[in-house]
Amino acid sequence: MPEKVKIVLVNTTHPGNIGAAARAMKTMGLDQLALVAPRHFPSAECTARAAGADDILARAAVFPSVEEAVADCGLVFGTSARTRSIAWPEVTPETAATQIAGAAGGGAAVLFGRESSGLSNEELEICHAMIRIPTNAEFASLNIASAVQIICYEISKQYLARETGSGDAESPATTGEMEHLYEHFEQTLIDIGYLDPEKPRRLMRRIRRLFNRARLDSNEYNILRGILTAISKDGGKRELP
Amino acid sequence: MPEKVKIVLVNTTHPGNIGAAARAMKTMGLDQLALVAPRHFPSAECTARAAGADDILARAAVFPSVEEAVADCGLVFGTSARTRSIAWPEVTPETAATQIAGAAGGGAAVLFGRESSGLSNEELEICHAMIRIPTNAEFASLNIASAVQIICYEISKQYLARETGSGDAESPATTGEMEHLYEHFEQTLIDIGYLDPEKPRRLMRRIRRLFNRARLDSNEYNILRGILTAISKDGGKRELP
Numbered sequence: 001m002p003e004k005v006k007i008v009l010v011n012t013t014h015p016g017n018i019g020a021a022a023r024a025m026k027t028m029g030l031d032q033l034a035l036v037a038p039r040h041f042p043s044a045e046c047t048a049r050a051a052g053a054d055d056i057l058a059r060a061a062v063f064p065s066v067e068e069a070v071a072d073c074g075l076v077f078g079t080s081a082r083t084r085s086i087a088w089p090e091v092t093p094e095t096a097a098t099q100i101a102g103a104a105g106g107g108a109a110v111l112f113g114r115e116s117s118g119l120s121n122e123e124l125e126i127c128h129a130m131i132r133i134p135t136n137a138e139f140a141s142l143n144i145a146s147a148v149q150i151i152c153y154e155i156s157k158q159y160l161a162r163e164t165g166s167g168d169a170e171s172p173a174t175t176g177e178m179e180h181l182y183e184h185f186e187q188t189l190i191d192i193g194y195l196d197p198e199k200p201r202r203l204m205r206r207i208r209r210l211f212n213r214a215r216l217d218s219n220e221y222n223i224l225r226g227i228l229t230a231i232s233k234d235g236g237k238r239e240l241p
Numbered sequence: 242m243p244e245k246v247k248i249v250l251v252n253t254t255h256p257g258n259i260g261a262a263a264r265a266m267k268t269m270g271l272d273q274l275a276l277v278a279p280r281h282f283p284s285a286e287c288t289a290r291a292a293g294a295d296d297i298l299a300r301a302a303v304f305p306s307v308e309e310a311v312a313d314c315g316l317v318f319g320t321s322a323r324t325r326s327i328a329w330p331e332v333t334p335e336t337a338a339t340q341i342a343g344a345a346g347g348g349a350a351v352l353f354g355r356e357s358s359g360l361s362n363e364e365l366e367i368c369h370a371m372i373r374i375p376t377n378a379e380f381a382s383l384n385i386a387s388a389v390q391i392i393c394y395e396i397s398k399q400y401l402a403r404e405t406g407s408g409d410a411e412s413p414a415t416t417g418e419m420e421h422l423y424e425h426f427e428q429t430l431i432d433i434g435y436l437d438p439e440k441p442r443r444l445m446r447r448i449r450r451l452f453n454r455a456r457l458d459s460n461e462y463n464i465l466r467g468i469l470t471a472i473s474k475d476g477g478k479r480e481l482p
Binding site: 023024029051133145150156203210211213216220223226230 | 264267268269293374375377380382384387397401433434444452455457464467474
C-alpha cells in the first residue's frame with residue numbers, strides 16, 4: 001500500500017508548496033505527510049493550494065529534524081535535480097519506487113529539501129540513496145510540488161503494477177534467481193548451437209538487458225526456467241526426421 | 242527530440258496554471274506551448290509562476306480552436322483523470338510517451354482541458370487516443386500543471402531511454418513483428434511439448450504480457466526469432482543419447 005510511504009518536506013519556505021504537495025500526494029493515493037520545521041504551517045495559502053487535500057494537512061506531523069521525521073522508516077531516499085558536491089548512491093525515480101514498493105515491512109520515506117538549497121549534506125547522509133529526477137540540464141528548476149508529483153506518480157505506478165499487472169500479486173524474481181536464469185539460458189543457447197561458447201558475452205549482455213528491463217515476477221521466472229528445461233529435454237527426445 | 246512535441250492548454254482559466262505548465266515543460270526539455278483561447282494571457286501571475294521559463298511563454302502560440310492548434314500534428318492525445326461519458330481508446334502515460342517518441346516525422350500534441358470540465362466530446366474526437374493518468378479513485382483532482390509535469394516526464398524519459406538506454410538507437414519492434422514472434426513462440430512451445438495445443442491461452446497470455454512490458458527493439462526481436470528457429474532445428478538434429 002502506498003500509505004506506508006511518508007513524504008517529508010524539509011524547511012519548506014512557501015506555504016503554497018506544502019498545500020500543492022499534499023494535493024499531489026493525495027491524487028496518487030499517498031497520505032502520510034511529515035514537515036520538518038516548515039516556515040509557516042498551517043496557513044490559509046497552504047490550505048487553498050491543497051484544493052481538497054486538507055485531510056492530509058490535518059494529519060501532517062511536524063518534526064524539528066529530519067532524524068526524528070524518519071525515525072520509524074526502514075528505507076529513506078533524498079531527492080535532487082542537481083548534481084551534488086558529495087558523491088552518494090543515485091537512483092532513478094522508477095528504481096526508487098520499485099525498491100519502496102518491494103520493501104518488506106517498515107515504512108519508507110522520501111525527503112524533499114528546501115526550495116533554494118535542497119538537502120544539506122548531513123541530511124543526505126541519513127538517506128540510503130538519492131533519487132535523481134532527470135531534468136533539462138539547462139533548466140533543472142523543478143517546483144517542489146512537481147517533484148513530489150513525479151515521485152508519488154512512480155510509487156503509485158509500482159503499487160498498481162503489483163496489484164493489477166500480474167493479477168496474482170507475485171513477488172519479483174530475486175537477483176539470485178535471475179543469475180540462475182541467465183546461466184540456464186546461456187547453457188541452453190550453447191546446447192542448441194545458437195551461442196558460440198568462446199564468445200558468449202555480447203549476446204548474453206543483450207539478453208540480460210532485455211529481461212532486467214522486464215523485471216520478472218517469480219511466476220514468469222518459473223515459466224522461463226520450465227521452457228529452458230523443456231528445450232534441453234526435447235533436444236534429446238525428438239525423433240530424427 | 243522532445244522539442245517536436247506540442248503541449249496544448251485548452252481554455253485555461255487560471256493564469257498561474259499556464260505559467261506553472263510552462264515551467265513543468267521546460268524542466269523536461271519541452272518547449273512548444275500552444276494556448277487555445279486562454280482566459281488571461283499574457284499576465285504577471287503567469288510569468289511569476291513560470292519561474293524562469295518565460296522563453297516558453299514568449300514563444301507560445303495562441304489559437305482560437307483545438308483544430309487549428311493541432312493542424313500540423315500527426316499524432317494527437319487528450320488527457321483525463323476521469324472516466325469519460327463517451328468511449329474512446331485509452332492509453333497510459335507511458336504508452337503514449339512511447340508512441341510519441343517513436344512517431345516518425347510530423348509533430349505530436351498532447352491536449353489538457355479546462356480546469357473545471359476537461360475536454361469537450363468534440364475536442365476528444367480530434368484525438369487519436371486519450372491518456373488516462375492513473376489517480377486515486379476518491380481524489381482525482383490533478384492540477385493541470387501537475388498533469389503536464391507527469392506527461393512531460395514520461396515523454397522525456399522515453400527520449401532519454403532512446404538516447405542512452407539501448408546505446409545503438411534501435412527502432413522498436415512493430416506490432417506486426419510482435420504478432421509473428423508470439424505465433425513463432427507458440428508453435429515452438431508446442432513442438433517441444435511444453436504447451437498443450439488444446440489450451441494455449443493462459444501461458445501465451447503471460448508470455449505476451451512479459452514481452453509487451455519489455456518493449457523489444459528490432460534487434461532484440463531478431464535475436465528471439467533466431468533463438469526460436471535454432472530450437473526447432475535443434476529438435477530435429479541432435480542425436481538421441
